[in-house]
Amino acid sequence: MDWRDLQAKLAGTGYISDPDLAMAIAMTERLQRPILIEGEAGVGKTDVAKALTEILGTELIRLQCYEGLDANAAVYEWNYQRQLLAIKIWEEEKLSADEKEEHVFQEKFLLKRPLLDAISRETPPVLLIDEIDRADEEFEAFLLEVLSDYQISIPEMGTVKAVSIPHVVLTSNSTRELSDALRRRCLYHWLDYPSEEKEQAIVKARVPDAEARLAGQIVRFVQALRREDLEKKPGIAETLDWARALVGIGAARIDEDLDETRETMMCLLKTRADREQIAPEVFERLVAKAV
Amino acid sequence: MSGENHNGGETGGVVALARHGIQHDHSPLVRKILRFARHARENGFPLGIEEALDALHFADQSGILDRDALRWGLRTLFCSSPEDWERFDDLYDSYWTYGGERTILKVSGALPRPGGGDTVPSAEQLGLGGNLAEADETAGGASARERLEGTDFRHLDSERDLQAVHDLAERLARRMRWRLSRRRRVRARGRTIDLRNTIHKSLRHGGTPLELAYRRRHPRPLKLVVILDASGSMSLYSTFFIRFIRSIIESFAQADAFVFHTRLVHLSAALREKDIERAVERMAVMSAGWGGGTRIGESLTTFNRHHAKSVINSRTVVMIVSDGYDTGPPEVLAAQVKKLRGRAKRVVWLNPMIGWRGYQPVAKGMAAALPHVDLFAPAHNLESLAKLAPYLERL
Numbered sequence A: 001m002d003w004r005d006l007q008a009k010l011a012g013t014g015y016i017s018d019p020d021l022a023m024a025i026a027m028t029e030r031l032q033r034p035i036l037i038e039g040e041a042g043v044g045k046t047d048v049a050k051a052l053t054e055i056l057g058t059e060l061i062r063l064q065c066y067e068g069l070d071a072n073a074a075v076y077e078w079n080y081q082r083q084l085l086a087i088k089i090w091e092e093e094k095l096s097a098d099e100k101e102e103h104v105f106q107e108k109f110l111l112k113r114p115l116l117d118a119i120s121r122e123t124p125p126v127l128l129i130d131e132i133d134r135a136d137e138e139f140e141a142f143l144l145e146v147l148s149d150y151q152i153s154i155p156e157m158g159t160v161k162a163v164s165i166p167h168v169v170l171t172s173n174s175t176r177e178l179s180d181a182l183r184r185r186c187l188y189h190w191l192d193y194p195s196e197e198k199e200q201a202i203v204k205a206r207v208p209d210a211e212a213r214l215a216g217q218i219v220r221f222v223q224a225l226r227r228e229d230l231e232k233k234p235g236i237a238e239t240l241d242w243a244r245a246l247v248g249i250g251a252a253r254i255d256e257d258l259d260e261t262r263e264t265m266m267c268l269l270k271t272r273a274d275r276e277q278i279a280p281e282v283f284e285r286l287v288a289k290a291v
Numbered sequence B: 001m002s003g004e005n006h007n008g009g010e011t012g013g014v015v016a017l018a019r020h021g022i023q024h025d026h027s028p029l030v031r032k033i034l035r036f037a038r039h040a041r042e043n044g045f046p047l048g049i050e051e052a053l054d055a056l057h058f059a060d061q062s063g064i065l066d067r068d069a070l071r072w073g074l075r076t077l078f079c080s081s082p083e084d085w086e087r088f089d090d091l092y093d094s095y096w097t098y099g100g101e102r103t104i105l106k107v108s109g110a111l112p113r114p115g116g117g118d119t120v121p122s123a124e125q126l127g128l129g130g131n132l133a134e135a136d137e138t139a140g141g142a143s144a145r146e147r148l149e150g151t152d153f154r155h156l157d158s159e160r161d162l163q164a165v166h167d168l169a170e171r172l173a174r175r176m177r178w179r180l181s182r183r184r185r186v187r188a189r190g191r192t193i194d195l196r197n198t199i200h201k202s203l204r205h206g207g208t209p210l211e212l213a214y215r216r217r218h219p220r221p222l223k224l225v226v227i228l229d230a231s232g233s234m235s236l237y238s239t240f241f242i243r244f245i246r247s248i249i250e251s252f253a254q255a256d257a258f259v260f261h262t263r264l265v266h267l268s269a270a271l272r273e274k275d276i277e278r279a280v281e282r283m284a285v286m287s288a289g290w291g292g293g294t295r296i297g298e299s300l301t302t303f304n305r306h307h308a309k310s311v312i313n314s315r316t317v318v319m320i321v322s323d324g325y326d327t328g329p330p331e332v333l334a335a336q337v338k339k340l341r342g343r344a345k346r347v348v349w350l351n352p353m354i355g356w357r358g359y360q361p362v363a364k365g366m367a368a369a370l371p372h373v374d375l376f377a378p379a380h381n382l383e384s385l386a387k388l389a390p391y392l393e394r395l
Helices: A003-012 A019-031 A045-056 A080-092 A097-104 A114-119 A137-149 A180-185 A196-206 A212-226 A236-248 A258-267 A272-277 A280-290 B003-019 B028-042 B049-062 B067-078 B082-097 B123-128 B131-135 B159-187 B195-205 B232-251 B276-286 B296-311 B330-343 B364-372 B382-386 B388-394
Strands: A035-038 A060-064 A076-078 A110-112 A126-130 A151-154 A158-161 A167-172 A187-190 B223-229 B255-260 B264-266 B316-321 B346-351 B375-378
Touching (some): A003 A019, A003 A045, A019 A035, A019 A045, A019 A167, A019 B049, A019 B067, A045 A060, A045 A126, A045 A167, A060 A114, A076 B195, A080 A097, A097 B195, A110 A114, A114 A137, A114 A158, A137 A151, A137 A180, A187 B082, A196 A212, A196 A236, A212 A236, A212 A280, A236 A258, A258 A280, B028 B049, B028 B082, B049 B067, B223 B232, B223 B296, B232 B255, B232 B316, B296 B330, B316 B330, B330 B346, B330 B364, B346 B388, B375 B388
Parallel strands (some): A035 A187, A060 A126, A126 A167, B223 B255, B223 B316, B316 B346, B346 B375
Antiparallel strands (some): A151 A158, B255 B264
């Protein structure tokens, strides 16, 4: 797929992307390699996978990483209840322990978790491995093995080879350094906060009820707010929430009723420290600059 | 990389290309991309022949391409971290736009030669430059003990003494690790049943789970992060601590270190240096300040803002080694230490001056930070450091 087509198609799903991101995704398709997308929280990393899924008309398999995520939760697990039942049922039959073992370790007793599931589909799905930096290093090493060979070995059964190679998207907030090996395995894209024009386009696409003037003020305000010294900078989702909130209360401009606008700041400022940081006079200065 | 290697790399690349069925091995673009790959590698980008091949495939299949598209494509292929990403555009411009192959940033092995840069202070100047050595002689307790372990680091002067202390420090660091890992093993006796192995074992008894298998808790080692003050008032101690930190880093599975004087510097790259002398020197050079007072509060602010998120987890012990003489406002320091404590498991403040007779933490910064510190301990000799091991073990 040409990257220009891809960019247009992404826009068609409501995902406004810069051309370089479209290029990166086009390349992952061409080279059949995973893509690692890094960036601050709320810049739309996860949405890339969702939009790609929609374009390809396939399924999204999502693996949310967390500390302590292990192979049981990510790859496969034996269905112990069914195994126990099966053993009970076969109790009467004269089977040796070895034969029974062979019986209970078959594919029908296997619970497929996201990774195994993703490589055993006929049509390649999009596999989203979200916030990989939260998982432990051991898991990362394990994942690398899966992403390099697209096969998984199950001691009781042997090696399961991929039926098709999924489209893999990894995201990271860089809370932890990822291993060089995993980084090198992936194509890379750093996703930054959107430019003013891009964010305008996003608001227009996602909150069509917001009029152009209001949308412009919203985006300029948020862009300026991101330059303030905040603990949690507002992401795109926050901008959209705020736009919806303002549209919801019927505001036509953000400086129409300053008190009311200030009430809605909870959409953008999510910690107490940040709310204190943006004191009324700071808030008014930002509003004045945005209108 | 030597001159021959440059040519070898390119020829090797073309041979590999032929093997991968890329025909036009003499097209200027192919050669230019290959040379750019080499250029990027020399500038610290983690590239192999595989990446170069992917780049050519990409150029080949896209049937090139406007300039921007080539840039985006190569960037996606060649970068693998935010740092790479940030540097890429400059590197790309210098190569493609200006045609030069001048090296923008040399990241690896860029140790300034001791004799080369005359503005760069040596480890000796930094560490043993002794402007305080005479002045504080009396305050330090004149009776230096016979045993090396009890000797204040300030009183070690001969090369042999230093060597002996470093050996001890290394042994100590190793002992600390050993204790910690032993503790981990004992704690690892998990009580959750491992169903997979229980079922395996039950088959022998016709499916009755007579023997239960237990799943062990995955050991979660402590992580150690050291933040070292390398300011003038600490200079007598900093060479020693830099070596001690290095031993710690080597023996702990997870450890990290930062040095500050007027600004904060991440030491991990220098710590990976194999040759200890070089490593020590490199760290000393990196932490060299440019005049002005020690800014502990400010350095910790930088740490909290840019590094804490990626370096500290809930099992991290943060060890601040400093005398607490801060030229910034004490409230800033107090607030930052408090913040740090909120993230980490423990904050330990090691102050070499506690070992001095009659020392009271009167430095304003020190006094302000004290309420937010879990352990405030001396660190002026090996004995005092050895006492830390049991504390860490209990965590």
